Amino acid sequence: MNYFFKSAITGAFLLGTLSVNAQDLVRKIPADAMAVATIKGNNFLELMSVEEFNSTFFGKEMFKKLKEEQNKSNYASVEDFGFNLASSFYYYNQTNDSVSYNCFLAPVKNAAQLDKLFGESGKKIITNGKQRTFFNADSTKIARWDDEMFLMVLADGRSAYFDRPEIRQRFGMSVLELPQEAVSVDSTATVTDATMDVTNVEPAVEEPKQKVRSKKKSSYQSKSKKTKGKGKKTAKKSNRKKPVVRTVPVEEPMVEYATADAAADAAVAVADSAYSSVEYQDSPYYKDKIIQKSIVARWSTKILDEAFAGTNQGSILKNADFVKNTDPKAEATIWLAGVEKLANAYMPATPYFKGFNFLSGYGSANAKLYLEEKSIRISSAMTFGNEMGSVLRKIQQRKLNKTFLKYVNEDKLIGYMAYAIDTKAYLQEYPKLVSQIYGSMYADEIGMATDLFSLVIDEEAISKVVKGDVMFVFNGLSQKEVSYKSYDYNEENFETTEVMKTKKETLPDFLAMISTEDTRLLNKLITYGVKKEVVKSKNSYYELSIPKSPLALYFAIKDGIIFIGTNGTEMEQIVSNTYQAKVSGRHKTALLGNNYAAYFSPKRLAGKIPAEELGSPSKVEKANKTLNALGDIYMKSYPMNSNTFSGEISMDTPADQKNSLKYLFSVMESLK
Amino acid sequence: MIKRNLRYFILILLASVFSSCFQIIEEINVAANGSGTVNLTVNLSASKTKVASIMLLDSVNGYKVPSKQKIQKEMDEVVAYLRNSPGISNVKKTVDLENYIASVSFAFKNISNINNVNQNVLKKMKIKAVSNSSYTFSPETNTFQRSYAHTKEALLEYNKLKPEVKNVFKEASYTSIYRFEKPVSSSSNPLAKISKTKKAVMLNTGMMGLINGKTNISNKIILSK
Numbered sequence: 001m002n003y004f005f006k007s008a009i010t011g012a013f014l015l016g017t018l019s020v021n022a023q024d025l026v027r028k029i030p031a032d033a034m035a036v037a038t039i040k041g042n043n044f045l046e047l048m049s050v051e052e053f054n055s056t057f058f059g060k061e062m063f064k065k066l067k068e069e070q071n072k073s074n075y076a077s078v079e080d081f082g083f084n085l086a087s088s089f090y091y092y093n094q095t096n097d098s099v100s101y102n103c104f105l106a107p108v109k110n111a112a113q114l115d116k117l118f119g120e121s122g123k124k125i126i127t128n129g130k131q132r133t134f135f136n137a138d139s140t141k142i143a144r145w146d147d148e149m150f151l152m153v154l155a156d157g158r159s160a161y162f163d164r165p166e167i168r169q170r171f172g173m174s175v176l177e178l179p180q181e182a183v184s185v186d187s188t189a190t191v192t193d194a195t196m197d198v199t200n201v202e203p204a205v206e207e208p209k210q211k212v213r214s215k216k217k218s219s220y221q222s223k224s225k226k227t228k229g230k231g232k233k234t235a236k237k238s239n240r241k242k243p244v245v246r247t248v249p250v251e252e253p254m255v256e257y258a259t260a261d262a263a264a265d266a267a268v269a270v271a272d273s274a275y276s277s278v279e280y281q282d283s284p285y286y287k288d289k290i291i292q293k294s295i296v297a298r299w300s301t302k303i304l305d306e307a308f309a310g311t312n313q314g315s316i317l318k319n320a321d322f323v324k325n326t327d328p329k330a331e332a333t334i335w336l337a338g339v340e341k342l343a344n345a346y347m348p349a350t351p352y353f354k355g356f357n358f359l360s361g362y363g364s365a366n367a368k369l370y371l372e373e374k375s376i377r378i379s380s381a382m383t384f385g386n387e388m389g390s391v392l393r394k395i396q397q398r399k400l401n402k403t404f405l406k407y408v409n410e411d412k413l414i415g416y417m418a419y420a421i422d423t424k425a426y427l428q429e430y431p432k433l434v435s436q437i438y439g440s441m442y443a444d445e446i447g448m449a450t451d452l453f454s455l456v457i458d459e460e461a462i463s464k465v466v467k468g469d470v471m472f473v474f475n476g477l478s479q480k481e482v483s484y485k486s487y488d489y490n491e492e493n494f495e496t497t498e499v500m501k502t503k504k505e506t507l508p509d510f511l512a513m514i515s516t517e518d519t520r521l522l523n524k525l526i527t528y529g530v531k532k533e534v535v536k537s538k539n540s541y542y543e544l545s546i547p548k549s550p551l552a553l554y555f556a557i558k559d560g561i562i563f564i565g566t567n568g569t570e571m572e573q574i575v576s577n578t579y580q581a582k583v584s585g586r587h588k589t590a591l592l593g594n595n596y597a598a599y600f601s602p603k604r605l606a607g608k609i610p611a612e613e614l615g616s617p618s619k620v621e622k623a624n625k626t627l628n629a630l631g632d633i634y635m636k637s638y639p640m641n642s643n644t645f646s647g648e649i650s651m652d653t654p655a656d657q658k659n660s661l662k663y664l665f666s667v668m669e670s671l672k
Numbered sequence: 673m674i675k676r677n678l679r680y681f682i683l684i685l686l687a688s689v690f691s692s693c694f695q696i697i698e699e700i701n702v703a704a705n706g707s708g709t710v711n712l713t714v715n716l717s718a719s720k721t722k723v724a725s726i727m728l729l730d731s732v733n734g735y736k737v738p739s740k741q742k743i744q745k746e747m748d749e750v751v752a753y754l755r756n757s758p759g760i761s762n763v764k765k766t767v768d769l770e771n772y773i774a775s776v777s778f779a780f781k782n783i784s785n786i787n788n789v790n791q792n793v794l795k796k797m798k799i800k801a802v803s804n805s806s807y808t809f810s811p812e813t814n815t816f817q818r819s820y821a822h823t824k825e826a827l828l829e830y831n832k833l834k835p836e837v838k839n840v841f842k843e844a845s846y847t848s849i850y851r852f853e854k855p856v857s858s859s860s861n862p863l864a865k866i867s868k869t870k871k872a873v874m875l876n877t878g879m880m881g882l883i884n885g886k887t888n889i890s891n892k893i894i895l896s897k
Contacts, residue, residue, distance in 0.1 A: 484717040485771045487697060487847075494849045494872040496699065505721060550721055 025105050025149050028307050029092050031314035036322065037091040038333045041107075045086055047331075047371055047661035050079050057669045082113030083150065092316075094303075098161040099296055101303060102154040111147050118143065131308060139297035144304045151307050157296040162288075173291050174284035321364045325381070330368035331661075339365050339382065362388070363643070371660035374653055375631070381646035389643030391429040396595045396640055398422040401515045403559055404471045405591065407574055409582045414608075415600035418471040418591050424463035428454070464518035471591070474600075475509040475567070476608050480550045506610045507551050511565035519557050540575040543568070596637040596647070602630035629654075629667050693718050693843035696879070701851045702783065702816060706809045709762075709779045710786060716772035723772050740769055747774065754778055759785030783809045783816075805889075814895040816850060822885035830883045844879035846889075854895040861891040 029036060053059050054077045063075045078085060087107035094101045108114060111132070118125060118134045126133045130146040143152035161167055163176055305311075316322050325335055339362035363383035370377040384392060398420045408416070431450030482505050487496045516522070526542060529535030536543040541556035541563075554571040556563045565571055573579040583591075590597040606627035611620045631652035638646045657663035695715040702708040716723050738746070747765050754763040759781040767774045780786055787806045805820045830838065855870035864875040873893055881887030 482721060484720055485715065485773060486695070486717065487713075487715070489847075489849070489874060491868050493851060493869045494867045494874045496697065496849070501718075503718065549724065 024088055025090060025107055026088065027315045027317055028105055028149065028151070028310075029090060029316040030094060031316055031318050032094060033092040033316050034095050034337045035091075035093040036316060036333075036335045038326070038330075038335075039089040040328070040331055041085045041087050041089060043329070043331045043371075044661065047659045048665075050077060050085060052662075053078060056665050058665065079109075080113055081117055082108060082110040082115075084109035098158055098167075099299055100156045100158060101300065102156075103303070104150075104152040104154075105307075106150045108145055108148055108150050111145060114145050114150060133301075133304070135297075138293050139300075140293060142297065142300045142304060144308060146308065149308075151304055153300040153303050155296045155300040155303075157292045162292050168288075171291055171295060173288045321383075325364075325366045325368075327368055329370065331371045332369040333366060334368075335366040336364060338363055371664070372653075373659060375650045376653060376660045376664065377648060377650040379646065379648045381644050383644045386643060387432070389640070391432055392643075392645060393640045394425040394429055395421050397425060398468050398595075400469045400471065400591055400597075401467075401513070401561065402592065403561060404469075404513050405583045405588065406581050407511065407513060407563070407579055408471075408473060408587075409580060410584060410587055411582055412475055413473050413601075414476050414604045415474045415598070416472060416591075417474075417598040418469070419596045420469035421595065422463070423466055423468035424459045426468065427457055427459040427462060461518070465516055465521060467515040467517060469515045471513045473511045473513075475511065476605070477506050477610065478509045478566075479504045479506055479610055481505075482550045504610065505550050507566065509566050511563065511567070511570060514562040514564075516557070516560055516562050522557060522562065538568075538572075541571045590634060590636050594636045594638060596635070598635040600633045602627040602633070626667075626671060629670055693845070696844070696846045698846075698848045699851070700783075700786075700807070700849070702809055702853075704811060704853045706782050706811050707780060708783065709777060711775060711777040713773065713775040720770075720772050743767065743769070743774075747776075750776065754789065757785070757789050760789060783807045814854065814897055816852065816891075816893040816895070818848075818850075818889065818891045820888060820890040822882070822888070824885075826883050827885065841879045841883060845876065846879055846882060847874065847876045848889065849874045850891075850893065852893075852895055854897075856893055857896040858894045859891060860893070861889065863887070863889075864891055 026038075054063075059078065062078075066075055075081070083089075084107040089107070090103075090105040092103050092105065094103065111130070115125065115132060118132075121134075123134060123136060126135075131144055132146075134143045136142075140156070141152065141154050143150065145151070162171075162173070165175065167173075168175060319337070321337075322335055326333065363385060365380070365382040367378060367380040370379070383389075400418050400420045404418070431453055435446045435450055481502050483500050483502045486499055486501045488499045489496055526535055529542075529544075530537055534545060536545060538554075540558075541554055544553040544555060546553065552566060552568065554563075554565055554568050556571055556575050558575055563571065563574055570579070587599065590599070606624045609620070609623060611617065631654050633649070633651045635649045636647060638648070653660045653663050657666070695713070695718075697711075697713040697715070699711040699713075700708060701710075744767060747767055751763050751765050754760050754776070760778050761781075762779040763776070764778070765774070765776045784807070805818065808817045808819070809815070830841070849872060851872045853871070856866050856873055859866055859873050861875060863877060864873050866873055873891070875889055875891065877887050877889065882889065
């Protein structure tokens with residue numbers, strides 16, 4: 001949990017410090033962004049002023065690190081970075097077949113401060129009117145800002161694209177060694193030109209690679225001469241046979257802006273100086289990397305040019321799903337245009353994955369963070385395609401068995417988890433889910449297998465034994481003494497004697513409830529267990545004996561519920577109708593209104609973890625302190641709304657806390 | 673030492689990956705003429721509930737969990753080997769699978785017999801040596817010596833283990849007891865204790881120190897004449 005909070009907040013503020021502004025820049029995000037993360041600076045400032053943040057341990061630590069590790073001059077306030085903290089900060093990702101851009105977009109308050117921040121890195125900053133552009137060592141990170149906005153682009157050329165032979169040829173990169181079949185297909189196509197080619201090509205192949213490459217500064221022309229008049233096919237082949245031929249990427253239209261030239265220059269120049277080894281610089285891999293980076297740097301510059309000139313086609317504000325899922329009240333939001341789309345973009349480009357889509361049917365998704373007065377809440381939602389949506393709706397038809405609540409006492413428990421799915425619907429729909437995933441790849445085989453599944457499985461019968469709703473109540477931890485053999489040595493002559501010693505083992509204390517309709521099979525199993533002396537009958541409930549285990553397990557079947565628990569007394573009360581239940585409205589609504597609900601009270605667990613499990617007393621104290629500082633945690637899923645499945649996790653903010661953000665900082669501080 | 677190289681022991685140790693502690697006890701009784709007896713014990717009793725649950729599994733963390741039959745078989749092989757070793761006699765083993773305690777005891781004509789057994793058992797089990805240890809006893813000078821040299825391989829092998837398995841060794845202990853017919857006049861290892869009768873020397877240490885080479889269990893014990 002602490003890691004989660006730390007990462008979330010660190011991420012939020014790093015994002016903020018890297019890329020910040022006042023005027024809402026959302027319009028600058030392109031319509032085809034695959035993912036957008038938003039941080040509402042203003043909402044955070046309402047909860048915590050800049051001064052307050054600066055004096056938190058986190059603020060102090062950040063300034064200290066900046067000074068120590070990055071040699072930046074003294075910063076005492078997050079405002080000194082030059083961003084407009086009262087506005088929204090964005091991260092977005094744009095991915096196509098050739099490149100993936102990670103962009104940080106932030107509102108600027110004081111450009112001079114940004115000049116200083118980036119100027120201190122010692123890297124060159126190029127000024128063009130009001131715009132300043134910063135390049136890192138190899139131009140994989142380019143930032144531009146003016147008086148209004150800051151945009152940093154971290155671009156990554158995709159190897160699947162840059163490995164393609166025609167792309168490598170176009171950009172003058174060395175030829176990759178291709179699998180045999182790929183080569184042979186090509187050579188049959190050019191067989192008629194083979195003799196001509198060979199005469200031209202052979203000397204180049206025999207020469208040491210470096211030599212050729214060093215001479216081929218203007219190789220593009222020389223290659224053109226050789227291949228003139230041979231037609232496209234031959235040109236392609238000659239290049240393939242000559243892994244040494246390099247070209248300057250003149251085919252790519254040069255961006256006319258002064259800064260674009262600078263970008264390319266910076267990429268090459270800096271990359272040249274980055275590696276001192278001459279040998280390495282001569283390697284084709286290294287040269288290819290420079291070419292790739294300079295191409296990608298030019299593309300990044302184009303992104304920046306368009307964003308600043310406002311010439312990019314369409315803004316994300318034209319995307320209805322994005323607009324619908326933007327909540328001004330949320331402190332932070334993450335929105336994914338389409339999970340399936342995103343997964344496909346990142347799926348390794350190998351033939352093995354062709355047609356395989358385990359996220360098939362997954363649409364847009366979003367998660368929002370709310371720091372409210374009384375709770376910290378993260379809500380998330382995912383929209384599915386029609387087919388998947390209908391499957392999920394059917395599966396989620398079941399509600400939790402109301403009778404479960406008769407055996408829950410919220411004063412005793414530390415947490416619970418309950419879920420309800422319709423077993424029959426699940427078994428019936430399962431084949432559909434499978435065929436969606438494996439879809440086109442093994443359509444016939446999967447079709448047969450799923451039919452066979454339906455044939456063999458009696459959905460109706462199974463759903464009677466296990467209806468699909470389960471509740472697990474965690475009542476805490478208990479300790480049981482166990483004995484073991486050890487050796488003692490007498491002082492006389494260190495003679496060993498075997499002795500029995502005891503130690504405490506920590507065991508979970510729980511009760512699980514499962515709805516059932518048909519108990520015939522279970523009854524048979526119990527009878528068999530009793531016969532084999534694995535199960536002991538205790539009148540109306542049973543004890544399961546597990547050899548050598550100190551954990552006692554009791555079970556009973558009553559009112560269409562299978563009870564499994566660790567507490568014999570509780571089981572006795574359940575079967576004799578003397579169990580004292582207590583469930584408040586909040587828990588009742590959560591449990592009965594949703595398909596999934598979970599609750600955990602860290603406070604109640606505090607002090608119950610045996611010291612032996614944690615080790616040193618200081619660890620015990622720290623664990624208890626942390627548990628005591630945390631509020632109650634609730635998780636739930638909401639019923640399907642059309643094709644959208646949504647859920648929520650929240651933690652109550654203790655009453656003595658001013659607000660959730662300050663509370664988060666205090667928890668983090670106590671954990672450090 | 674034989675025990676460190678016996679596969680069944682190692683397998684039991686690996687099987688107890690979640691357990692918090694185990695004990696290795698090595699007892700050597702040396703008579704005035706240089707003959708004597710050895711008793712080696714591995715005790716996992718303190719972790720028996722965890723071992724019992726692991727024994728129900730086929731493998732844990734990628735390590736195959738040996739079955740009870742397999743453990744018995746491995747033990748039998750070791751006993752058979754020992755019986756055929758020169759200078760070794762009266763080989764006995766006990767395997768208590770209720771408490772997970774295994775031990776082997778045997779008599780030797782000369783302490784040097786143990787050294788040979790050690791190396792051969794090791795070869796037989798195809799296990800790389802994790803330490804160099806040898807014993808000598810000279811009735812003339814009344815000197816018993818255990819020479820131990822830590823090998824880096826022990827640490828390298830240990831570092832290859834998964835973190836969960838590494839934890840097993842953190843709480844584990846190693847005890848060696850040497851008993852003699854004559855009183856001990858000096859013991860060179862500061863970690864070793866001499867009994868009240870002065871006829872026994874005990875050294876009790878954690879396994880971790882042996883693995884990382886921080887603990888040296890070499891000892892030169894001189895008996896009074």
